[in-house]
Amino acid sequence: MAELPGQIRRMGGGISQLLEQIYGFSRRCLFRVISMGPTPCHIAFIMDGNRRYAKKRGLEDGSGHKAGFSALMSMLQYCYELGIKYVTIYAFSIDNFRRKPEEVESVMDLMLEKIKSLLEKESIVHQYGIRVYFIGNLALLNDQVRAAAEKVMKATAKNSRVVLLICIAYNSTDEIVQAVKKSCINKSDNIEASGNYKHEDRGSDIEGTDMENQEKKIQLVDIEENMQMSVAPNPDILIRSSGETRLSNFLLWQTGNTQLCSPAALWPEIGLRHLLWAILNFQRNHSYLEKRKKQL
Amino acid sequence: MNFMIHANHLLVLFTLSTMLSMLWFLLSLLSLLLLPCLRPCFPAKGSLKNKKKIDKGTYVVGEEETPKELQRELMPRHVAVIMDGNRRWAKQTGLLTSQGYEAGAKRLLEFADLCFKLGINTVSAFAFSTENWGRHKIEVKCLMYLFQRYLKSKIQFFQSKEIRVSVIGNLAKIPESLLRTVHELEEATKSYKKKHLILAIDYSGRFDILGACKSIVKKSEQGLIREEDVDETLFERELQTKCTEFPSPDLLIRTSGEQRISNFFLWQLAYTELFFSPVLWPDFDKQKFIEALVSYQRRDRRFGSRL
Numbered sequence: 001m002a003e004l005p006g007q008i009r010r011m012g013g014g015i016s017q018l019l020e021q022i023y024g025f026s027r028r029c030l031f032r033v034i035s036m037g038p039t040p041c042h043i044a045f046i047m048d049g050n051r052r053y054a055k056k057r058g059l060e061d062g063s064g065h066k067a068g069f070s071a072l073m074s075m076l077q078y079c080y081e082l083g084i085k086y087v088t089i090y091a092f093s094i095d096n097f098r099r100k101p102e103e104v105e106s107v108m109d110l111m112l113e114k115i116k117s118l119l120e121k122e123s124i125v126h127q128y129g130i131r132v133y134f135i136g137n138l139a140l141l142n143d144q145v146r147a148a149a150e151k152v153m154k155a156t157a158k159n160s161r162v163v164l165l166i167c168i169a170y171n172s173t174d175e176i177v178q179a180v181k182k183s184c185i186n187k188s189d190n191i192e193a194s195g196n197y198k199h200e201d202r203g204s205d206i207e208g209t210d211m212e213n214q215e216k217k218i219q220l221v222d223i224e225e226n227m228q229m230s231v232a233p234n235p236d237i238l239i240r241s242s243g244e245t246r247l248s249n250f251l252l253w254q255t256g257n258t259q260l261c262s263p264a265a266l267w268p269e270i271g272l273r274h275l276l277w278a279i280l281n282f283q284r285n286h287s288y289l290e291k292r293k294k295q296l
Numbered sequence: 297m298n299f300m301i302h303a304n305h306l307l308v309l310f311t312l313s314t315m316l317s318m319l320w321f322l323l324s325l326l327s328l329l330l331l332p333c334l335r336p337c338f339p340a341k342g343s344l345k346n347k348k349k350i351d352k353g354t355y356v357v358g359e360e361e362t363p364k365e366l367q368r369e370l371m372p373r374h375v376a377v378i379m380d381g382n383r384r385w386a387k388q389t390g391l392l393t394s395q396g397y398e399a400g401a402k403r404l405l406e407f408a409d410l411c412f413k414l415g416i417n418t419v420s421a422f423a424f425s426t427e428n429w430g431r432h433k434i435e436v437k438c439l440m441y442l443f444q445r446y447l448k449s450k451i452q453f454f455q456s457k458e459i460r461v462s463v464i465g466n467l468a469k470i471p472e473s474l475l476r477t478v479h480e481l482e483e484a485t486k487s488y489k490k491k492h493l494i495l496a497i498d499y500s501g502r503f504d505i506l507g508a509c510k511s512i513v514k515k516s517e518q519g520l521i522r523e524e525d526v527d528e529t530l531f532e533r534e535l536q537t538k539c540t541e542f543p544s545p546d547l548l549i550r551t552s553g554e555q556r557i558s559n560f561f562l563w564q565l566a567y568t569e570l571f572f573s574p575v576l577w578p579d580f581d582k583q584k585f586i587e588a589l590v591s592y593q594r595r596d597r598r599f600g601s602r603l
Contacts, residue, residue, distance in 0.1 A: 093600045094600075095599060095600025096600050098600065099600075171566075172566065173528045173531075173563060173566055174528065176505060176531070176563065177526065177527060177528055177531055180505075180508075180509045180512065180526070180531070181523065181526060183509065184509075184512070184513055184516070184523065185523075187513070218506070218509060218510055218513060219506070220502060220503070220506050223505070223506060223509060244595070245569065245570040245571065245572070246567060246568060246569050246570055247565060247566065247567075247568070247570075248566070248567065248599075248600060249566040249567065249600070252501075252562045252563055252565060252566055253502065253505070253562055255557060255562075256501060256502065256557055256558065256559035256562060257556055257557075257558060257559065258556065258557075259555055259556055260555045260556060260557075260570065260572075261555065281555075285554075
């Protein structure tokens, strides 16, 4: 008689496992169908609404972010199953440092814990062979988080199947200014290295002062190369949860032609249907965008 | 007896006259209440002939009057607009593409005028992108000619309304005639301060950033700035939006349902509220704009910090 509750529990566990497998199988079938159309190469997420979720559910501060992390893991799994190679997430903005110190500290602690967990054998990194990049002004982070981030980047450097870019201590305007500074430094190095430039130019058809020639040296491609996000192509889709429709200083340079989606669900409530809706919209506009690209 | 009959008659007459006067009084009261409502309904909304008159009637509500759904103190200072959908509108209404663009230009002036009346200081419009050069040559030529003709014809309008007009963009490839008109218009309106219309012609957000970068390089070589001074504030002052006091739009509206920035302002849109309307640009009238403003005023702008 004492075995009965155990048996019931085992049966219940078995049934839920079976249901999970059926769900996983049907999901993968659905993904196969969707993959017949054009699939985005790169999706970016602004994970907004964790604090509002915690408030809504009457949870303690910090629980919202934990729930948000679970939602993130599910999203990553869906993206990689769909064959999306690059996923970028906006984990922490430079502006977020202005929040209450207790909140910033709790978020940093959570991030440290989760970054360290990425190195574990059972983590999603090893499951999908993810290469992880941490993008942002890492000098603004505390030593522990920065060290953990660098360790993860080093440990996953050899992975090449899929890529996860985590924007932490990041602002797009900061990224652009850093890239511009680097381009200027590289340019002046190039000028010093090629001292014969002025001499060679006299024979060419291009006329202009020295200043103009030096200016011509800085091109769009120079700035692009020096962007931290240059390790990935521009995002095809940007999804911001919680219904807010703004970029909040995220990937401004890279999202010139990105499709923007803003589902009303808070980040911990985000689900497969939101991702599918974004991808179906992407597929609808894809042929028009390809035609325009050819026109250029 | 006769007296009684007479009295009776008199009573009846008196009652009748009282009732009639009461009825007359009620009718006049009713007509006073109803007629003012009936009068404005007379010019039918559907009538195309009177459409211009009606538009004037609904727009010109006085400089200070704010629609009841909006709060004056929450008005954005700078509204940007991507005027998408002119060609689709022309196709839908059975007109030529050039007529679609004309309708779009007219809508822009009405839109800008409405913005200024609502107390919005700066309006910027994405008229032509560097990527639009890839369109059919004839269409591009027609568009350039429309800009030139329209801007030239509206110089007096801008002067009378005291609207400063600035044109930002590469401007290297546009026809000479248009460039002359642009300079003329900018010169004629440069002294006005309260209302500013910025037209982005041959503009690209990326090239704007590149231009700022080149300008910084030049200044640093001239010894005007040091490399360590280069930060976001300094960088913003080198962008083409330096012509305005409010370079970052508070609200960006894109019509026709597309949900993309299409390389319009990139840096400047860092904290801008975006509003995507499914309506085509020539149909984006006052009511639709008020909807956008209502949505904007409801939003909680946190700039990354507070909850």
